[in-house]
Amino acid sequence: MELDLKDRVRIIAGIVMTLAIAVIASSLVLNGMTRDFDGSPVSILAVLRDFSLQTEAQKIAATIFLGVVALCIVFIGVMIYSTTTTRYGTAHFQSVREMRKNGFVTPLEEGGLIFGKVARPPKEPRGKPLEVVESTPKEALKAEFISAQIDAFPQCLLVGPTRSGKGVSYLTPNCLLADGSLVVLDVKGEIFRNTSRMRVELGDEVFRFAPYDFEHGSHHYNPLARIAAITHPNRRYAELDKLADNFLVTKGEGAAANFLGGAKQWFIAACLRAIEMGDPTLTRVHALMFGDGSEVGVSDIDRYNAIAKTSDNAIVRREFSNFGNLDPKIRQSYSQVMSDSGLKQWANPQIQAVTRRDDIRFDDIRSRRQSVYIVVQSDDISPLNAVIRLMFTDLIASIRQTSSDHDSGLGQVFIMLDEFDQLGYMPIVQQSMKQLAGHGARTTVVTQSIPGLKSVGYSDAEIESLIAGCEMKLYISPNDHSTTEEITKALGTRTGYKASYSYTLNDFSNRSVNLSTEELPLMSPAQLRRLPKTKMLLMPEGHLPILADKITYYADPVFRRIFESQKGPYPYPSRELQHLDRLEQKIAQDAVEKREIRRALAASQGFDAEQKRTSQGSAVDLPREEAEEVYEKRMTDVKDAAKKDAAALEAKRQVSAAALESVSD
Template sequence: MFRRELKANKFFQKPGRGFVVAKMGSPNSRAKFLCSASFPHCLMVAPTGSGKGINFVVPNLLLFSGSAVVLDVKGENFELTSRHRRSMGDKIWRFAPLDWGKPSHRYNPLDRITALPDPDQRQMEIRLLAELFLQTEDDSMKGLLDGGIDLFVACGIFAMERGKATLGEIYRLASAGGDKQKQYLTYADRVKSPAARLMFERLASTNDRTLTSYLSLLMTSGLSLWSNPAIDRATETSDFSFHDFRRTPQTAYFVAPPHDKIKALAPLVRLFFSDLLSSLHTHEPKSDEPWPVMIMLDEFDMLGRMPIVADSIKTLRSYGGHLAIVTQTIPALDKIYGEDTRMSLQGGAGVKIYLAPADPRTKAELSAAVGKTTHRVTSRSKTIGKGPFSGINVSERTEDRDLLPEDEAGRLHEDTVIILANGQHPIKATRIKYFDDRLLKPIFLAQKGQLPAPDPKDAAIRDLQGNLVRAVAQIDDLSNQVQTIAQQRSRIRPVLPEGLISQVQNKENGGDNSGSSRDAINENIQEPRVPKRMRKVNMSIRPDDLVGSGDDNVRALIQTTVKVDKITPDDDGAAVAAAE
């Protein structure tokens, strides 16, 4: 595409309004950046080591005016750009739950849902949240995953009622040891929400094998990540809210481990960015929300399926979002999303950026996308001999030829960038190198001071507060258990030995009131045998609940402690102490 066409198509807009994708000259030249606000989203295909951070991620973090949320593999983008973004007026958040030894801000996706006033809406949002980040690669297991999501929703509602709305609490409620059917029945008795009670009761009535499958798939699809105490601490509350990112400029760096470990953290990454997109989609920007939000999803093909990205890319612009997806190859996207959804992502992106593709499928995709040209082919032939057809014959024809053949696509220079914009001719440009660029290098070198990371002392205090909260939660659980047992015990009435009952009855009919009678009563109260495999429960019994006499013999009964070994329901549902 010629420069005049680029200018006419508004590809030379001021950096900061849209994504900066390349430049039209050497990296250290004064050539203009290619930047167009007409295309709010972009898809970059760049294999490992191709320089996507140098060319795309860092330049945009240094130039973009507005809020930003970036998946920062290895934390390099935070170190390279956070001080400049702070100098621009951004609040800086570093969410790094697995960056051992370094403090992290905290993020709890359930805080947004807990704040909703309508309980039915809270239930719906919990289910949507679960469906966004809980994934199984086996389509045949999706039915079982639905059962696991029911368990997640019920535990989420219960956790909110208990004032402990965290994913760690949902994990603990769902995976509590012992008999799961009995445990979920206990939850059903204690939860206030009718919907959650119904789900717990249905789960409790499910056969053990199916229930085990529900729980196992729930864990393997993502919830088991919260067995890690570091993940639990990092998600127990929120230091920031995505609802505020359009109101005040803020930058959040999700620091993730390197490529070989990022899959272990993928459920939390999916949850983090899905919750961001959901928050932006609650309403279009109001007059007090002037700031656009740039979203950078690096290593997109390593994160698993994120349906909300494919669903929202065509509408996100109206909600102030600018989305950049970075993947290594086209086949990696096809494997996760299928060809149709991948093509929808490409179409919604508007701008596609290719850096030195390596795999054959991506090279073929790029060659086909660049298109073909026609050229005239002239052929000459010579006829030897005499006659009207002797001599030289010349013929011409036109042939189609790839503008960028597949083999040439694989041999692109490392500084060459191929850009495909919807409705535009392909663009061949040069990649940006922020450390050599005349505009970006001074910005980068001007960064001074400490990195805007959380204060380690504050992090230690927050960890201590979190430990106290968890300890209080455990005490509350024990208190609830004690209260439940006490309520059961308050309904116990004794079944007295037959001989003792007859003596009491004789006294009621005017029998002897001597001390020997009292001794006889005491002798007849024997400690019952403990049945096998039954838990022994000690309880003080007050017989005046049954015998309405104030006589000395009855007073002796009142002073007597009977050890109850077994509790069984009688005909009217009351608890009865049965002595064997």
């Protein structure tokens, strides 16, 4: 077996030490202490020259010398044997010195991700399990932070079960100090409450997309706004094609997957028609595909043919005409694929409301600092996963269109994908993980377990690609079998020693011992499950693993000071924006009520839909509705009313301020 540098140093040091001991012992015994019967000192050289050993002193000296030489030989043999029997791995956790040497202890001002705090590595006795050393509270508070330069480990995978402290130890500290724009999926809204005011102080424009927060309101996000702004028709189609690929997904390779290709073409055509109509929203797309209830007595076939006939876009005419001529059962299958993929969420009036405008834009996220908090409750992630997938798909597509030149002057973007396994199938994340780093994105994928990714449709190859794309893996309190097995395999092995004993049948006091080596995992699955709650496991690419202490932001002196320094109100959407939302919702409700009145009148008066249509060849035209003009007029009135209300509020505020000043005078 080839010896490494460490083993060679051990052998050389052992030989030198042994020879030194032999020389000293020989000098003391043979020249300083042992004397012949006549009182003269006994010389080792004389003994070697005259090996007759005639005197008793010579015999004693020779015995001592040979004994020392024998001990030297045994010692060197043991050293060589103990080294050459290391036939297995030499994996170990990084020491503090190794962490410093490898650049894991860097100042927080470097701007990279923060992973944990320095802790003493576990004790590694030969042949025995590791002994994890817990830091004392004083040591934990004074310990340095484990971080790296901004480009060292840009992509990170964080695995930890629920209530394991992922937000407290990783998400909150990094969101407080991220030097650039920030986009975070904020489950329960804790990250917003902990960090949003600091983001304002850092100069960020803060947005809070919270569809189901009826108390504080929500900023708006329109998935089609960026694509609608593209003027080149071929590029617009290409972007819609990407959007459809990442938005419309099915699980597995069943019957639904067979209709996915046609459903995507239909979806793209509907988006093109919505843009053509001047209403580039998924609410309009949903209405074009499934109807909005305003066409009383009109069949789906006639409605699709009418859309095809009235559009100036050749793709729209082709797709809607073909779709209208399909067998009803096949058409229903396409509709089911669209609905199951997530478009059905736009039948929800609240989703329609929060995706009507585009307060949040990702096309300038690297040139204009902003923080976007996507706030949802755990129970709402699944119902809202299509909207969230669209946001991150749009974000990634926008980032990939920016320059990859480090000297471009564009800033960094920190992306925190919490509860990633609950968002559904998002292949764009796995496919673009490595590329994003070159465009200034620093992405953290957070999941409760590795098997959780399989449940949403990722194949083993895709999961492996996602994990490989993350240069840093963090594990907190791993407890499921599959994850602990993966960690154990990735940590590597060390060499242990095993002693076997044998006894003579007639004489049990006669025992022989055979010492052999065996392969031991650096940490077994059972040891991983027993890790203290204060510990976390770091596995940086190209380096030995690190056993670190978790950060507790509210107890850590550095982060507690930053957290408590936040001042001012939380950056919720403005009252004027919330007032505008309420007025828009009232208009939408009025439209629904009028639609119901029209239906009732049609039913009572024997309304004949055929009299309201004019035939033109194989397709039919519906009469042009004035709904769009009415809607635009009402929206203008709403905005004017909101401006007047805002002006009135400002006037009242100024009057109140003047009154307070007069009273104080």
